[in-house]
Amino acid sequence: WxxxxxxxxxxxxxxxxxxxxxxxxxxxxxxxxxxxxxxxxxxxxxxxxxxxxxxxxxxxxxxxxxxxxxxxxxxxxxxxxxxxxxxxxxxxxxxxxxxxxxxxxxxxxxxxxxxxxxxxxxxxxxxxxxxxxxxDEEEGDDEDKKKWSTVILACVIVNLLTLTGVALLGIKIAALETFFKMNSLLHSFAAGALLSTVVYLMLPEAMHFFESKHSGETAVAW
Known part of the structure; x- marks a missing residue:
């Protein structure tokens, strides 16, 4: 004392x-x-x-x-x-x-x-x-105990932040899966559009080829 x-x-x-x-x-x-x-x-x-x-x-x-x-x-x-x-x-x-x-x-x-x-x-x-x-020396001991509780509280906060990061990572993974699905659909749409464009552009030229080599069949078709 x-x-x-x-x-x-x-x-x-x-x-x-x-x-x-x-x-x-x-x-x-x-x-x-x-x-x-x-x-x-x-x-x-x-x-x-x-x-x-x-x-x-x-x-x-x-x-x-x-x-x-x-x-x-x-x-x-x-x-x-x-x-x-x-x-x-x-x-x-x-x-x-x-x-x-x-x-x-x-x-x-x-x-x-x-x-x-x-x-x-x-x-x-x-x-x-x-x-x-x-x-009072006993009060000093109590202070030390309080410091331990502060350390424990800090550890809990750090762990909560870590768990929050894990949860956000899960959300990000789910979002990436959705993105990949949408990305596949978009690529399919783009490929279809390109194929359609190619067909419509080449079809008139194909008719000219038919007419130049098969004039009889072309006359019948028209």
């Missing part, structure tokens, strides 16, 4: 409560990333900067009410490992925020896992401080 907060005081407290009589975990890693303000752009910038920084080898910090507590200072390259006070229902961790106007916080667990009655982030006066913007 990640969230960015606007800071108006020089000291804040991160709180973890027992829920149903126990902490959600024995300890939790946390990044405190200083920012110029509480805008969503700075939250995204901090998230990208910490992508290659694992929640490993973090500096151990104990709750203030254990007698071994120390004040955490926001650091872009340092993570803290919060150790809770198992003897108390609440563990409090002070944060020195005097040198930053905004604070992006990234936690190994969702903060509400450690919240029952007391808000997880408060001012020194005890007022709740809410995140201006939040980043």
């Amino acid at each position: 990640g969230g960015i907060f606007a800071l108006e005081e020089s000291l804040h407290y991160w709180n973890a409560e027992k829920v149903d009589g126990a902490y959600a975990d024995e300890h939790m890693n946390i990044y405190l990333y200083p920012t110029a303000d509480d805008s969503e752009e700075y939250l995204e910038e901090a998230e990208e900067a910490l992508e290659d920084l694992p929640f490993e080898n973090c500096t151990a910090v104990y709750a203030a009410n254990t007698g071994m507590g120390t004040v955490m200072v926001p650091n872009a390259s340092l993570c803290y490992e919060l150790h809770f006070n198992d003897k108390a229902f609440l563990s409090i961790f002070p944060i020195n925020t005097s040198s930053t106007a905004g604070l992006a916080i990234f936690t190994e667990h969702y903060p509400l896992e450690f919240e029952e009655n007391i808000h997880f982030f408060k001012t020194a006066a005890g007022e709740d401080v809410e995140a201006s913007h939040e980043y």
Whole structure:
């Protein structure tokens, strides 16, 4: 989980409560990333900067009410490992925020896992401080799922276009068959017209040939 907060005081407290009589975990890693303000752009910038920084080898910090507590200072390259006070229902961790106007916080667990009655982030006066913007890793996973659905939709559209092309090809083939039939009829008509023309042109000349060689038969015929 990640969230960015606007800071108006020089000291804040991160709180973890027992829920149903126990902490959600024995300890939790946390990044405190200083920012110029509480805008969503700075939250995204901090998230990208910490992508290659694992929640490993973090500096151990104990709750203030254990007698071994120390004040955490926001650091872009340092993570803290919060150790809770198992003897108390609440563990409090002070944060020195005097040198930053905004604070992006990234936690190994969702903060509400450690919240029952007391808000997880408060001012020194005890007022709740809410995140201006939040980043949830599960929401990021949902975004990835949406991208998969977009890819599937694109594939369906491509396949529909392909099927449309096949249908148009079938229509074209049917049209070609009709064209060939009509073309045969047209060629037959043209051939008939040519033959008729030839016959009518040659018939008068043929009569002259009959008259020149067979004058008797011609006289009888006429």
